[in-house]
Each structure stands twice: as structure tokens, then as C-alpha cells.
Amino acid sequence: MTTIPTGVKKNLLRSLSVAPEGFDRTCLMPQPLTRCPSRISSLALDISGRCNLACRYCAESATQPKNRPPMEPGQLKDIRLFMLKQGQELASFRLGSGEPMLNKPLLHELQRLIEPGFPVSGARRPEVFITTNGTLIEKDDIDWLAASGWNVKISIDGPASVHDRWRVFPGGNGTHSRISGIVRVLAEKMPEKFSVTAVLAAGSDPEKVFGALASLGVRRIELVPAVHEDPAIPPQNEDIERYGEFIDRYVERAAASETGLPQLVRFSNRVARIMGYDNSYVQCGAGRNFVGVGPEGEFYPCFRFIGVKAYRMGSIAAGLDSRLADSFRKGPARPWSERNTCTKCWAAPLCGGPCFAVTELFGPGEGEPLPLQCAFTLIESHGAWRLFDTLQKQSPEKLLAYLPSALRNHEKAYRTGQTT
């Protein structure tokens, strides 16, 4: 395990650790997690086995094996057989980890396979979520993606001055000019199904990042802090404070219903959780209702664990190893109510506990969360409470805007057994 020296100032964390006045978490406590054995309803496929970029903050390159083979089309058929055998309706596929556009034939194969229903004809069509760095998307791909019905996410870190510091080709050249036009076109062609993720690293100004992405027409923006073993790469204390100021301003703009304000995805989810939607004891269903599938069909809890042998839990050919999956659920993926710091955290029902991968691969140990991630979560949770409290008093009908995605997520989670 790599321990990241986070350097988050103690007094900063301490002030964020105090619950806002009026907040009461007792009515937001989730139902206990089901003890049933895992039934896989979603698969995260590493279809390319590699990436074509050399991003300077890439955490996966530190843990994943460098040379993985791409998935063969035959493997999708094996996956189909596995799902049929399991008798479980498949809710979704996620494509990412390596760069999925490096294996375009398999993307088309997948689209053919899920029409009209997968794995059982007539069943609900599984959703597909693809995360790409965008550099290999050509004109034909844009039209195809827009018509596919898939959810497309491009990783872009804001304006060229920020993005090109981090997201580079192996030769060191930035990728912003290659992808910004593609982001603009996709945002226009598929506004509901398109989103971006921006990684905030040391020195990234969230206001600038958010503004640049909004100016490309993006409607849904996810901001996530970089995690890396080099302490100079993740956001520093002044960056965390700047994130707090950015969220303060976002709350003001959202409370004033600013026209055209893009949705800040993680923040909006926390507002929904304050209203009691999708609260959970775990951050995600990794190792419970979904697994990551490596290029040779091997199972891991999610993308971030692919290739880390200690977390392997079966394969498409041999099936899910229920003993290993069970021990993952009880250990690395245990609920936040069984983690020291989280049990004392006022925001736990708005957070869902730490990302298992970050905690396991980069955390301080004993299943405790990374303080940097907590700082971002607590800032968003304070902001979400302020927005909720303001709107509840002044114009509660505006809170409805935070419900639809929460209801969709909740319905999906309920359908796939991710929540009780």
C-alpha cells in the first residue's frame, strides 16, 4: 500500500468536521446493507487494456500492469453467457480504465450485442457509460456516439492552461486543442447524456476550470481531486481553501437560480441526499453488485483494482469467487459505520464513506479515508446543506430541480439491488 502524505491542515479539517447548525443526520441514516451474496448486475470493462496518454497525475498507471492485451470480441460473448448463467438482468456496462476508444471494433460489437436486449431478448436494454480522454474520437464516432443512446463522459481539466499541464500525449504535448472542439459538439448534440470530469490537481483553480467547461456548453460537470503518491501532485492546502470559496459562490449562484448554470454533479448528489435520496453505507457497489473485468476476463471489484492481484475475485470463465467477494465486502468494502473516522463524521450519510480503491491503494491504512478526499466531501456537504437550508426557507419548490437525477439513481439502485 502507498501512503500518501496528504498535508491537509489539521485546523482546516477540524473546522469542516463540525456539523452545520440545524443539520441532523439521524433521519438520514440508510437501511443496513443486505448480507446476501453478490449478484452482478453491472460490469466495468477494461476493453483496451491500455491508454494512449501519459497524464502526469494518473493514479492507475501506478498500480495497473503496463502491458495488458485488449479484449477480443469473443469475450463479450463469454460475458453474455456468464450473465445468462447467473440469471440476473444486466443494468449497465461501464467502459473505461484504459482508453476504450483504442478498441473501437469492440464498442460496435457491444452495441450490436445489447440490441434489443441483453442478455435476454426483450429484457430492459442495459445502459452503457463510456469514459474517454476524447483524443481518438473522429467525426464518424461523434455521430455514432450521439446516436448510440450511451452516456458519454470526457475527461477534460478546464482551459488549456490547466489541462495541458497534466493531460498530455507520451511526448509531453497537451491534448486540449485535440478535444475541446469535440467536447463542444458532443455537449450540443447530446446534452442530457454527455458530461465531463475534471481532475483538480495542485494549482488548479476550480472557478477557472468550471468556467472554461461551462463556456464549451457542458451541462454536467464533475470535479474530483487528484490522488497520487507524489505529494506535489494532489491539491495543496491553498487549493482546498480555493475549492471551499468556489463552492460558496456556486451555492449563491444556485440559490439565485442563475440561468444556464451547469450542474455540479457530486454537489447535486449531496443536496439530494440531504433530502433523503440515495443515502448509503457504501460509496458504490464495487464487489457487491458490480465488478471490473480485466482484458483477460478476470474479475476485480472495479476498474481501479484491475491488475492488482490481491483483489482478484474470479473470472468470467470460473465465475465470481464468492469467498473472495465476501471477504472484500467485509474488509476493504465495509460500510462507513465500521470505520473509525467515518462513524464520527457528521456528513457520513451525505458521503457514503470512502472510495474503497483510494483507501486501499493510497490511504493511510486500517480502512481509514484519505483526508484530502474527506476535505472535498465535507466542503461539498457544507455547501449542499447551505443551499438546502436557504431554498427550504425561501423557495422550496426550487429543490425539486435536485430530485430528478436523484430519483433516477434511486430507482436504478433499487432495481439493481444496490440499496435497500
Ligand code: SF4
Ligand atoms: S470518508 Fe466520508 S464519511 Fe468518512 S470521514 Fe471522510 S467525509 Fe466523512
Ligand code: SF4
Ligand atoms: S471503489 Fe472507488 S473507484 Fe471503485 S467504483 Fe467505487 S468509488 Fe469508484
